[in-house]
Amino acid sequence: MKVIVHRQALVEVLGLACSVVLTRSPKPVLSCVRISTATVGGSRVLRIVATDLEITIETSLSQVDIKQDGIALLPAHKLLDIVNNSPDENLALDVVGEKATILGADSMFTLLGFNSEDFPPVSGFEGAPDCTLSAGLLKTMLDRTRFAAAKEMTRYAMNGVLFERKGKKLSMVATDGHRLAQARDEIELADERESESIIPIKAINMLERLLVDPEQTVQLQFREGKLFAQLISKAAGEKTPSAEGLITASLSASLVEGNFPPYKDVIPKDCDHKASINRDKFRSAVQRAALLTNEESKSIRLSFGNKNLTITGRAPEMGEAKVEMPIDYTSETMDVGFNPIYLQDALKVAPTEEITFELRAPNKPGLIKSGQGFLYVIMPVSLP
Amino acid sequence: MVSLDARSQACNTWNEMLTYLRQFHSPVVRQWFSDLEPVEIAGGVLTVRCQTLIQQQHLSMKCRPVFVEALQSVTGKLLGINFICTGSAGLNPVMNLCNEVPLSPDYIFENFVVGPANDLAHRACQAVAMQPGRVYNPLFIHGAPGLGKTHLLQATCQELLQRQSDIRILYITCEQFVNHFMESISSGNQGQFRAMFRSKCDVLVVDDIHFLAGRDRSQEEFFHTFNALLPQGKQIILSSDSPPRDIPSMEERLVSRFANGLLAEIEPPCFETRLIIVKRKSHLRGVNLPDDVAEFVAKRCENNVREIEGAITKLMGQAMLNGGQYTMALAQTALGDLLPQASRMVSILQVVGHVTRFFNVRVPDLQGKKRHKSITLPRQVSMYLVRKYTQYSLEETGGFFGGRDHTTVMHSVKTIERLRQTDSGFARQIEQIENGLEREISRPAPIAASQAMS
Numbered sequence: 029m030k031v032i033v034h035r036q037a038l039v040e041v042l043g044l045a046c047s048v049v050l051t052r053s054p055k056p057v058l059s060c061v062r063i064s065t066a067t068v069g070g071s072r073v074l075r076i077v078a079t080d081l082e083i084t085i086e087t088s089l090s091q092v093d094i095k096q097d098g099i100a101l102l103p104a105h106k107l108l109d110i111v112n113n114s115p116d117e118n119l120a121l122d123v124v125g126e127k128a129t130i131l132g133a134d135s136m137f138t139l140l141g142f143n144s145e146d147f148p149p150v151s152g153f154e155g156a157p158d159c160t161l162s163a164g165l166l167k168t169m170l171d172r173t174r175f176a177a178a179k180e181m182t183r184y185a186m187n188g189v190l191f192e193r194k195g196k197k198l199s200m201v202a203t204d205g206h207r208l209a210q211a212r213d214e215i216e217l218a219d220e221r222e223s224e225s226i227i228p229i230k231a232i233n234m235l236e237r238l239l240v241d242p243e244q245t246v247q248l249q250f251r252e253g254k255l256f257a258q259l260i261s262k263a264a265g266e267k268t269p270s271a272e273g274l275i276t277a278s279l280s281a282s283l284v285e286g287n288f289p290p291y292k293d294v295i296p297k298d299c300d301h302k303a304s305i306n307r308d309k310f311r312s313a314v315q316r317a318a319l320l321t322n323e324e325s326k327s328i329r330l331s332f333g334n335k336n337l338t339i340t341g342r343a344p345e346m347g348e349a350k351v352e353m354p355i356d357y358t359s360e361t362m363d364v365g366f367n368p369i370y371l372q373d374a375l376k377v378a379p380t381e382e383i384t385f386e387l388r389a390p391n392k393p394g395l396i397k398s399g400q401g402f403l404y405v406i407m408p409v410s411l412p
Numbered sequence: 413m414v415s416l417d418a419r420s421q422a423c424n425t426w427n428e429m430l431t432y433l434r435q436f437h438s439p440v441v442r443q444w445f446s447d448l449e450p451v452e453i454a455g456g457v458l459t460v461r462c463q464t465l466i467q468q469q470h471l472s473m474k475c476r477p478v479f480v481e482a483l484q485s486v487t488g489k490l491l492g493i494n495f496i497c498t499g500s501a502g503l504n505p506v507m508n509l510c511n512e513v514p515l516s517p518d519y520i521f522e523n524f525v526v527g528p529a530n531d532l533a534h535r536a537c538q539a540v541a542m543q544p545g546r547v548y549n550p551l552f553i554h555g556a557p558g559l560g561k562t563h564l565l566q567a568t569c570q571e572l573l574q575r576q577s578d579i580r581i582l583y584i585t586c587e588q589f590v591n592h593f594m595e596s597i598s599s600g601n602q603g604q605f606r607a608m609f610r611s612k613c614d615v616l617v618v619d620d621i622h623f624l625a626g627r628d629r630s631q632e633e634f635f636h637t638f639n640a641l642l643p644q645g646k647q648i649i650l651s652s653d654s655p656p657r658d659i660p661s662m663e664e665r666l667v668s669r670f671a672n673g674l675l676a677e678i679e680p681p682c683f684e685t686r687l688i689i690v691k692r693k694s695h696l697r698g699v700n701l702p703d704d705v706a707e708f709v710a711k712r713c714e715n716n717v718r719e720i721e722g723a724i725t726k727l728m729g730q731a732m733l734n735g736g737q738y739t740m741a742l743a744q745t746a747l748g749d750l751l752p753q754a755s756r757m758v759s760i761l762q763v764v765g766h767v768t769r770f771f772n773v774r775v776p777d778l779q780g781k782k783r784h785k786s787i788t789l790p791r792q793v794s795m796y797l798v799r800k801y802t803q804y805s806l807e808e809t810g811g812f813f814g815g816r817d818h819t820t821v822m823h824s825v826k827t828i829e830r831l832r833q834t835d836s837g838f839a840r841q842i843e844q845i846e847n848g849l850e851r852e853i854s855r856p857a858p859i860a861a862s863q864a865m866s
Contacts, residue, residue: 178456185455205456205489289456290492293480391485407490 029065029098029123031074034091035116041087042108044237045078048085049104057101057146063121064099064144069274077150078104083231083281084150085238088274102128102141110137152278153256157247158223159193161215163259164242169200169211170232172377172402176209177202177229185286188226195220201291207370208294208405209377225250226288231281238277256280295405296395299386303332304356307383307398310337311375313351317341318368320349327365327409332357332387341368364390365411374404418452425458426450429482434698437478438728441698444517451496458483458493466570468497469514515583518696519566525692527685530560533676537564540647541571544579544615548674550638550648554655555678558716561651564678565617568649572615582613586623590630597629610640615647622652622659624666631663638669648673681717686710689717694724701727705743712747714853723747758801758853760812766849767794770841779814792824793842799825801849 045061053059062077066088073088100123110130111119120131123141130137170189178186190201193215201210227235238259239246249256258278317328317339331338335357341349364387375383378398386395390411396404426448433441444467451459462468471479472495479493521541526534533555539547553561569581584592589609596605609616616637624631641648652659655677656670681689687710694701701709709727713719723746730746731738768775771790778791791813798809799821806818813821832839 203456203490205491208490286455287457287494290494293476293492294484294490297477392481393484393490405490407484407488409488 029063029100029121030094030096031065032093032095032118032120033074033089035111035114035119037089037091038111038119039108041076041089042104042111044085044087044234045076046104046108047237048078048080048083048234050080051105056103057142057148059103059105060101060142060147061104061107062099062101062144062147063123065094065097071274077147079148079150081148082228083234083279085234085277085279086150086152087238087277090274098123099144100128100141101126101144101147102139106139110139151254151256151280153247153249153258154251155249158221158249159198159215160245160247161198162242163239163244163246165213165215166246167236167239167242168379169198169213169401170236170239172211172379173200173202173209174229174232174236175202175373175377176204176207176404177232178204185226185284185288188228188284189232190288190291191225191227192223194222201288203289203291203294203405206367206407207374208291209374210291210295210403212401212403223250224288225255226284226286227255228281228284231255231279234281235279238279244276250283253283253285254280255283294393295403296386296388296393299388299395301332301359301362301387302357303337303385303387305337305383305385306353306355307375307378307381309353310383311372313337313339313353314368314371314375317349317351318372320347321368326367326369327411328368328371329411330364330366332359332362332364334358334361362387362390363411364394365409366394366406367409370406374406378402378404418454419450422450422452422458425453425483425486426460428486429479432482432486433478436732437482438697438699438732439725440475440478442518443696443698453487453491456491458491460493460495462495462497464517464570465497466515467517468495470517471495473514515566515569519563520570521567523692523696524560524563524567525681525685525689527681527688529679529681529685530555530564533561533564533678536674536676537568537649538571540649541568541575544572544647545645549642549645550650550670550673552650552652552656552670552673552675553678554652554675556680556716557653558718559678559680560717561678562619565619565649565651569615569617579615580613581615581617582609583617583619585619586621589618589634590623590627593630593633606637609637613641613646615649616641617649619651620653621650621670622654622662624662625659626661628663631666635663635666635669638666680715683710683714686714686720690720690724693717693721694727697724697728699724699728699731699738701738704740705738708740708743709747711850758849760798760802760804760809762852763797763801763849764794766845766852767797770845770848779812781814792828793845795821795824796828796842797845797849801853 042061049061050058058080064075064077066073066075068075068088071090072092072094073090074092074094075086075088077084077086079085114132114135116132122129122131126141126143128139128141130139173189177189186203186205188202192199192201196214196216197212198215199210199212201208203209235257241261243262245260247258247260256278257280259276261274261276314328318326318341320341320343321328322343329340329342331340332355335354337353337355337357339351339353374396378396379402380399383396383398386397390408392408394406394408396406398404430441430445433445444463447463448467449461451461453459460471462471476493480491483491483493521538524534533553536548536551537553540551553564555561565583569583572579572581592605592608596602624634638648650670655675656662656667659667687706690706690709691701694706705727709720709723713723726746727738727743730742734742764775764778767790768778771786771793773787773790777787778794780787795809795813798804798812799806804812806821810816810818810821828842832842
């Protein structure tokens with residue numbers, strides 16, 4: 029294989045690959061990326077595949093001049109280090125057998141690789157996609173939910189985002205046992221099938237990194253306990269991306285087995301105290317009140333009064349904070365405690381300027397709604 | 413495998429939840445909740461194991477929201493709850509055939525209060541549960557609404573399932589039978605319908621069979637179903653609000669077939685039985701009523717058991733507001749408005765009998781045109797009490813008292829109400845009459861009727 033490649037572009041795709049590939053692995057081939065030449069949609073590209081057996085990503089690099097076809101299996105992190113530290117604009121990659129030579133203006137690196145036959149087989153899309161949506165929509169929905177997924181590894185079914193589809197209706201849900209976020213929308217191209225899958229958070233984060241261009245189209249397929257996703261760019265002269273378009277990246281990931289918590293039970297239905305609040309003012313008020321909170325019991329007090337919300341933070345040995353703001357609220361007064369971080373997480377992604385905050389009692393979960401597409405349930409904390 | 417630690421954590425949470433439920437949601441609490449076994453809290457869900465599929469169905473369908481609320485309040489976390497069942501009695505595929513009527517875990521034989529009024533029906537059901545298809549086939553239970561027909565039917569089903577977990581029971585209301593039948597006609601899928609009813613079940617239980625009245629085609633279909641099942645030795649249990657012969661426009665051939673097995677009637681329970689029912693029902697909800705309160709409830713609700721259930725729910729609600737103490741005063745405020753409804757059985761003659769005896773006047777005088785004070789006052793009192801204790805309308809009441817206008821009745825009621833508040837001596841008199849009347853109402857009906865006549 030003999031190619032000349034744009035260095036900065038190579039850094040980007042190798043960066044993506046390295047976030048999948050394991051740094052240390054009992055099988056050395058698993059710490060490698062597979063680099064090969066290919067033709068996609070009529071143009072010559074360099075294809076880079078990385079896997080940790082759970083997640084596989086495949087990216088295409090078009091800023092390349094291919095002199096001679098070939099295939100290579102090279103240690104991912106070392107290759108990235110070499111390419112990243114080079115001052116050149118372009119680099120020449122020359123592979124003979126298992127040995128690669130990377131040539132810059134003033135440098136020459138020789139890197140020992142492995143036999144490309146040893147790389148685990150990679151399965152991809154088969155047949156028609158289960159659903160198709162724009163990369164922008166998918167990214168928005170993921171951003172509105174993924175922050176709420178459980179971080180500890182013990183809660184397997186919650187270490188992911190529930191992807192639920194009924195015909196055209198698409199819903200994503202994530203929860204960590206303290207809060208729950210749901211994003212809903214409709215997709216255009218869909219059949220009447222219903223599906224329900226839990227995508228692990230690592231795959232979600234990876235997928236999110238691939239969604240750089242909101243104009244692209246994403247095709248998804250759920251098959252044999254796995255998610256397959258591919259990103260398609262518009263072919264030249266086309267209005268919408270089609271199957272003939274250029275597949276720029278694809279991802280496959282094992283889904284989380286197990287049952288997602290019964291989230292519909294958790295969404296409160298009979299909240300009779302409703303407040304309408306300006307999102308940005310609320311976020312700023314929460315942020316300021318949280319400056320003076322105790323490290324152990326991070327909580328702020330929200331006092332809902334007539335047309336008025338008072339947010340107070342208190343750190344016993346430092347002092348107190350009090351922020352007031354006008355809101356649209358006419359029910360009886362109520363004091364509720366919340367973790368300010370959980371509140372801010374939701375306010376960061378709430379799509380509409382006005383949000384509604386629905387409550388029932390100080391010890392019952394609160395519900396934040398923003399437009400049709402976003403819903404957030406948050407458990408209160410007990411006030412001192 | 414669930415670790416010991418996780419299990420004890422789940423147990424603690426569960427116990428706290430039960431305390432919470434008893435405090436804030438006492439109407440849903442059942443005694444058998446203590447049989448439920450918390451397994452673990454994992455993946456955002458508390459898993460609870462039930463003893464029977466019936467319990468699981470009941471909890472999942474009816475109690476989930478309050479359990480979620482309790483769980484969240486106790487833990488302060490956003491958790492859900494799942495009810496599972498791994499018992500052997502649980503896995504019965506045909507039970508799911510008619511998921512529309514899940515069996516209630518409350519309706520078992522142990523919870524059924526037996527008295528002289530329902531002894532026969534109860535024994536018959538137990539016998540059928542022991543030997544389905546051998547004794548009493550078909551078993552036909554009839555009685556007024558709210559006396560326990562459904563309870564007996566469901567208890568029989570559950571007993572059958574306990575004895576033989578693979579028995580195929582088809583428990584269905586008559587309305588569903590009719591609906592399924594109509595559906596099968598419109599979809600042209602009668603074969604499936606017939607297979608379901610004729611060859612896929614060992615026991616067919618149809619509740620409220622009187623719903624077949626006037627539905628000719630459904631009657632015919634049921635007739636054939638009946639004829640297909642009986643020779644195979646399959647048990648059929650039916651319930652109705654009246655004996656077969658009294659169900660209007662029921663085909664003769666069905667009537668005779670229904671009467672072919674055992675006809676068991678359930679009559680309204682007597683006071684003693686009602687008292688036991690009150691105690692049993694309240695105990696089931698985790699409340700122990702003092703004797704005087706229980707007697708009061710039994711006295712007030714005399715027509716059917718559903719009223720008793722309603723009264724207990726009301727009492728529990730009232731008690732929750734007043735700090736959980738069940739006192740006579742509480743019962744009186746909680747159940748005060750039950751009186752006019754419950755006393756449907758009081759006749760005008762009974763009321764008038766008491767008034768005439770008290771004031772020493774004659775009934776014809778009350779119905780006549782005399783307007784002396786000695787007559788008008790008893791007349792007005794009678795009207796007032798008739799309005800209070802019976803269901804008769806203003807016009808009917810006026811009609812009885814010599815064809816008087818309904819406004820006259822209204823005026824009388826107002827006058828007496830005012831007098832009762834202003835004149836304490838008069839109020840005592842009225843109270844005396846009312847007490848006499850109430851004593852009589854709480855006695856069994858036949859005696860009461862004969863007294864009214866004398």
